[in-house]
Structure formats: structure tokens, C-alpha cells
Amino acid sequence: MSKKLIPSLCPYCAVGCGLYLVVDKGKATGIEYMTEHPTSEGALCPKGNAILEILNHEERLKYPMKKVGEGFVRISWDEALDMIAQGMTRNIRKHGARSLGFLASSRCNNEENYLMEKMARLLGSPHVDNCARLCHSPTVVGLGAVFGTGAMTNNLIDLENSRCIFAIGTNFTEAHPIVTRWVHKAKDNGAVVIVADPRITSTSWMADIHLRIKPGTDIDLLRGMMKVIVEAGLADWEFIGSRTVGVDELLQSLKDYTLEEAAEKTGVPAGDIVRAAKAYVISPASALLYSMGITQHVCGTDNVKSLSLIHI
Ligand code: SF4
Known part of the structure; x- marks a missing residue:
């Protein structure tokens, strides 16, 4: 049997980069880059490049194993399926x-x-x-409440056309490395990159504005940015008036909140909050990036809602 190229996807993160598995006599022996894949364009990060190592790793579980005493013994698929069916029936x-x-x-x-x-x-x-409910229910509920659907609104390729990219709760250069290529393309086109992260990371290195918030103060920062946008008269009231509900309640909740309070709570200088808010709202094409640094908090759903409100 000759070698075959089987189109596949890297399973390690949500970017879903494409690759070809080289299969020889029923066994994966290599990978080929999928240059025609729209998101990865033939690139893979170290995790994707190591896919074969993991696929063929000697510790990879390939057969059903049954617990016997302190150890496990290999059993057939028929035996395993029978055991499961009998256990459930009982x-x-x-x-x-x-x-x-x-x-x-x-x-x-x-x-x-x-x-x-x-x-x-x-x-x-x-x-x-x-298990995605732990990671993604704040997104499903939060984006669903604000935008009407709980999924990302744009594809990754659109990032290239953004003029401002605001990343919060994400270290995408490490967690979703191929996204970085699209942010770099946007930067090459003149986009401003804002990163809110308490840490200095490889993502914050590429930021034009790094907001080093105190951990857990994402909402305080976002409310501060909203306050700036409203007070500077930069909100698009016509858009908001014709497409949203509840804006009066939002304005009421911001009434007694001050920029100084936001700066004190987040540890970010007030001037940087103003710069970030204005850069984001003035840009003709702004994009938000977030991941589990936002969602996996007790207030994950509120984090997502606050973030989406900035966008409106
Ligand atoms: S970015 Fe890396 S881990 Fe994520 S899908 Fe692409 S190759 Fe896999």
C-alpha cells in the first residue's frame, strides 16, 4: 500500500490549524503542511508540530483496559462494550x-x-x-445576552483588517500561537494593540498599550473605559438607540463611578485607561480578543458582558 496524505486538524486548541497526516501501511509516519488552510496557511505552532510524537507515544492509551486488583489488563473492544452495557442496564x-x-x-x-x-x-x-461548560458557559450566556448568540462574531482572518485589537484575559501568543500571525498582519497595517494582563507575557510584548491590571479587576477596567467613552461623547448613540435595550440602566450604573476610582482599583494609570478607551472607540474597525483569563472567574459571565458592552 502506498503512502497517503490524509487531511486533518490539530486538536490542541480552538484555532483548528490544518495539516496532512502522512499515512504509510495504516500508520501515521509524518505530517505535511496544509498551505491552503485559510487560518493556518501552512503554519503550525510547536504543539501542532509535535502531533506525531504524541500520536505515536508509547504511553498513549490505544485499547480498553480493565482494572484488576491494583493494575489494569488489556481487554477486547467487545468485552469492554459488553461490560459498559451490562453496567448501565444493572x-x-x-x-x-x-x-x-x-x-x-x-x-x-x-x-x-x-x-x-x-x-x-x-x-x-x-x-x-x-467539559466545555466550565470554560465556555460564561461566553455562551454573556455573549448570548448582549449580542443574541453565544459564539465569536468574526473569523480569525478578519483580525488582519482590524485597526485596533484589544486583548484581555488571553496570552494568545502562547495559548493560540497561530492567532499571533493575524495580529502581526494587523500591526503591519498600522493597528494599535492593547493588552490587559497583570503579567508581562510574550503577548504583552507586542502591545502598544499594556494595561497591567491587578488580578480580578477586569470589570473595574472595563467600566472605567466605558466611562471615558461616554464622557468624551464618543459613543455612537444612534447605533445604540436603534439596536440596544437597557442603556439607561448602564448609564445609571456608571453615574457615580469615576476614572480615578477605576485607576485606583485596577492599578492602571488613569491616562492609560483613557488612551486605551479612545484608541478602541475611535478606530474604524476594532476587535476584541479574550479567552479563559476572563471566563474562568466567579464573575466570568459578568466579565464577558462588560467586555461586549464596550464593543457596542
Ligand atoms: S495554534 Fe498550535 S495548538 Fe492551536 S490548532 Fe494551531 S497548531 Fe494546534
């Missing part, structure tokens, strides 16, 4: 279908997650979940 007979719980992974694809949900429903259990 449990349903004894405790009812609602006693079953199903947990899927974001490392599974859409179809696999769909099937997991289908199986839970068919067996009569309402208890099905996915």
Missing part, C-alpha cells in the same frame, strides 16, 4: 435511568458529542454534560 434496573450520568469532552468532535447526548436521552437520563 444500574437502570436498580436505580432508574436518571441515575446515569454522561460526561463528554471538548477533545471529541461535534458528532461524537451529539451521539453522547443522543445516547443519554435514549436511555432516559437528563444528565449529560461537556
Whole structure:
């Protein structure tokens, strides 16, 4: 059998870079870069480049294993599936279908997650979940409340056309490295990059304005920026008036909040908050980037809502 190139996706982060697996006699032996992939354009970060190492790693679990005593022994797929089916049947007979719980992974694809949900429903259990709920429920709820849909509004390629990019709660140069290429392209076109992060990171190095907020003060910063935008008369009231609700409540909540208070709470000089807010609102094409540095707080949903309100 000759070598084949199988189109695939890197599973390690949400960028979803494309690659070809070189498969020889049923075994992946190499990778080829997928230059025609719209987002990665043939590039892969170190994680994607190491994909083969992990795929063929000797510790990778490739077969069902059954616990025997203190260890595990290899069993066949038929035996494993029978054990699972019998275990579930026993449990349903004894405790009812609602006693079953199903947990899927974001490392599974859409179809696999769909099937997991289908199986839970068919067996009569309402208890099905996915680990993405920890990371992404603030986005689903927060963006859903503000924009009407809980998903990113633009594709990554559009970043190139941004004139201002505000990144908060994300160290994308390490976590989603291929995004960096698109931010660099925007920078080459003259975009201003603002990074809010308590730490100095490889992402903050590429910022024109680095807002070193105290940890957990994201909302204080965002409210300070909103205050600047409103007081400087830079809000687009016609757009807001015709497309949003609840703006009076928002303005009321900002009434007694001052820039000085924002500066004190966040530890960011007031002048930098003003510079960042004005750069973001004046730019004809601004983009927001955030990830789990925003969502995985007790106030993750409020963080996402505040961020989306800046955008409006
Ligand atoms: S950025 Fe890196 S980890 Fe993420 S999908 Fe692309 S190659 Fe994989």
C-alpha cells in the first residue's frame, strides 16, 4: 500500500490549524503542511508540530483496559462494550435511568458529542454534560445576552483588517500561537494593540498599550473605559438607540463611578485607561480578543458582558 496524505486538524486548541497526516501501511509516519488552510496557511505552532510524537507515544492509551486488583489488563473492544452495557442496564434496573450520568469532552468532535447526548436521552437520563461548560458557559450566556448568540462574531482572518485589537484575559501568543500571525498582519497595517494582563507575557510584548491590571479587576477596567467613552461623547448613540435595550440602566450604573476610582482599583494609570478607551472607540474597525483569563472567574459571565458592552 502506498503512502497517503490524509487531511486533518490539530486538536490542541480552538484555532483548528490544518495539516496532512502522512499515512504509510495504516500508520501515521509524518505530517505535511496544509498551505491552503485559510487560518493556518501552512503554519503550525510547536504543539501542532509535535502531533506525531504524541500520536505515536508509547504511553498513549490505544485499547480498553480493565482494572484488576491494583493494575489494569488489556481487554477486547467487545468485552469492554459488553461490560459498559451490562453496567448501565444493572444500574437502570436498580436505580432508574436518571441515575446515569454522561460526561463528554471538548477533545471529541461535534458528532461524537451529539451521539453522547443522543445516547443519554435514549436511555432516559437528563444528565449529560461537556467539559466545555466550565470554560465556555460564561461566553455562551454573556455573549448570548448582549449580542443574541453565544459564539465569536468574526473569523480569525478578519483580525488582519482590524485597526485596533484589544486583548484581555488571553496570552494568545502562547495559548493560540497561530492567532499571533493575524495580529502581526494587523500591526503591519498600522493597528494599535492593547493588552490587559497583570503579567508581562510574550503577548504583552507586542502591545502598544499594556494595561497591567491587578488580578480580578477586569470589570473595574472595563467600566472605567466605558466611562471615558461616554464622557468624551464618543459613543455612537444612534447605533445604540436603534439596536440596544437597557442603556439607561448602564448609564445609571456608571453615574457615580469615576476614572480615578477605576485607576485606583485596577492599578492602571488613569491616562492609560483613557488612551486605551479612545484608541478602541475611535478606530474604524476594532476587535476584541479574550479567552479563559476572563471566563474562568466567579464573575466570568459578568466579565464577558462588560467586555461586549464596550464593543457596542
Ligand atoms: S495554534 Fe498550535 S495548538 Fe492551536 S490548532 Fe494551531 S497548531 Fe494546534
